[in-house]
Amino acid sequence: MWKKVYEWLDERIGLNDLYKNLLDRPEPRGNWWNTLGSASLFLFILQGVTGIFLTVYYTPSPDHAYDSINYIMNGVAFGWLIRGIHHWGATLMVIVVFVHMLRVFVTASFKYPRELTWLVGIGLFLLTLGMGFTGYLLPWNQQSYWATTVGTQIAGSVPLIGDFILKALRGGPDLSALTLQRFFAAHIWMLPAALAGLIGLHLYLIIKHGESNFPSKED
Amino acid sequence: MSEGDISRRGFFIAVTGLVGGVIGVVLGVPAIAYLLDPAFRSSPKEAWISIGKLADMPVGKPYPFSFTRVELNGWERTSTSHGGFVIRKSDSPTDLIIFNSRCTHLGCTVNWQEAAQAFICPCHDGKFSEDGTVLAGPPPRPLDRYADFRLTADGVLEIHYKES
Numbered sequence: 001m002w003k004k005v006y007e008w009l010d011e012r013i014g015l016n017d018l019y020k021n022l023l024d025r026p027e028p029r030g031n032w033w034n035t036l037g038s039a040s041l042f043l044f045i046l047q048g049v050t051g052i053f054l055t056v057y058y059t060p061s062p063d064h065a066y067d068s069i070n071y072i073m074n075g076v077a078f079g080w081l082i083r084g085i086h087h088w089g090a091t092l093m094v095i096v097v098f099v100h101m102l103r104v105f106v107t108a109s110f111k112y113p114r115e116l117t118w119l120v121g122i123g124l125f126l127l128t129l130g131m132g133f134t135g136y137l138l139p140w141n142q143q144s145y146w147a148t149t150v151g152t153q154i155a156g157s158v159p160l161i162g163d164f165i166l167k168a169l170r171g172g173p174d175l176s177a178l179t180l181q182r183f184f185a186a187h188i189w190m191l192p193a194a195l196a197g198l199i200g201l202h203l204y205l206i207i208k209h210g211e212s213n214f215p216s217k218e219d
Numbered sequence: 220m221s222e223g224d225i226s227r228r229g230f231f232i233a234v235t236g237l238v239g240g241v242i243g244v245v246l247g248v249p250a251i252a253y254l255l256d257p258a259f260r261s262s263p264k265e266a267w268i269s270i271g272k273l274a275d276m277p278v279g280k281p282y283p284f285s286f287t288r289v290e291l292n293g294w295e296r297t298s299t300s301h302g303g304f305v306i307r308k309s310d311s312p313t314d315l316i317i318f319n320s321r322c323t324h325l326g327c328t329v330n331w332q333e334a335a336q337a338f339i340c341p342c343h344d345g346k347f348s349e350d351g352t353v354l355a356g357p358p359p360r361p362l363d364r365y366a367d368f369r370l371t372a373d374g375v376l377e378i379h380y381k382e383s
Binding site: 053056057064067068070071075076077078079081082 | 249250252253254256259293294295
């Protein structure tokens with residue numbers, strides 16, 4: 001019965017081909033360093049799911065942001081767990097993405113024909129940092145408030161257009177409700193959308209070219 | 220390979236499925252509990268509220284009282300004001316009526332008008348008599364009463380408040 005259902009679907013969607021191309025790809029040889037990309041993807045999905053869950057209770061306004069997070073931590077069943085995973089997952093994701101990048105650099109996997117994969121990967125790394133930066137403000141406590149003050153100030157130190165960048169980031173000259181709201185919008189809509197798009201491109205390129213061999217002693 | 224033996228590949232598929240299932244349950248149950256948490260909560264919707272000393276309430280003249288209920292929804296506190304009138308018909312501590320001052324028409328607060336000897340609602344001119352019955356205007360039913368009340372040992376009148 002299930003076999004027939006599967007065959008019907010496979011004929012129309014091509015499940016077997018998908019499986020073969022996505023999950024049953026040949027690997028150069030077993031190496032744990034090659035799993036970091038998949039680990040990054042897993043963390044992205046984990047952050048996405050826990051982040052969506054957090055929006056059920058979180059409110060991005062100066063009046064309610066801190067209290068709503070306090071409520072998630074102390075009032076909601078397993079709120080501490082969902083937020084804990086999101087909090088530590090964020091740190092872990094930055095580390096894993098960076099080590100992944102380092103691995104690609106050290107094994108020279110960015111060379112022909114994978115230059116574009118590398119460039120897209122740089123975009124993914126910067127977006128990951130952007131997620132960390134925008135997410136840090138959302139609890140709206142002293143630590144996040146001043147970290148964002150300093151962070152936007154640094155962006156504002158660019159010559160000539162610095163003041164404009166600062167105001168664009170903060171939504172005005174000061175950190176305000178507008179800053180919190182736009183960081184929230186960036187954190188849950190714009191950056192994740194950009195990340196998802198670039199991840200798709202990154203994966204397509206990886207599947208197209210296969211994984212690179214590790215350099216041998218002669219290389 | 221004899222019957223009942225398991226291949227290396229089959230073993231890994233089974234173990235992966237098993238571990239994945241355990242992780243799924245361990246994460247899935249908290250996730251559902253997290254989402255449905257507010258539905259499992261119940262807040263106390265009743266309380267005994269003291270509205271004043273019986274000795275302070277004159278016989279035959281409506282005695283106004285008010286109290287505030289604070290409710291906590293998530294992290295947000297909302298307070299609602301309630302009010303009413305005590306009408307003592309005689310010196311007997313149980314011979315009294317306690318009205319809710321909320322008009323039965325659309326919920327405005329009625330006031331006792333000495334000249335008219337009636338409770339008048341300012342919104343649509345609803346008029347209630349001293350025993351709460353509708354004298355004039357749009358209200359569909361008499362004033363609501365706090366039927367459940369008690370007197371404490373030191374002479375304080377308390378009403379049993381229930382959220383409707």
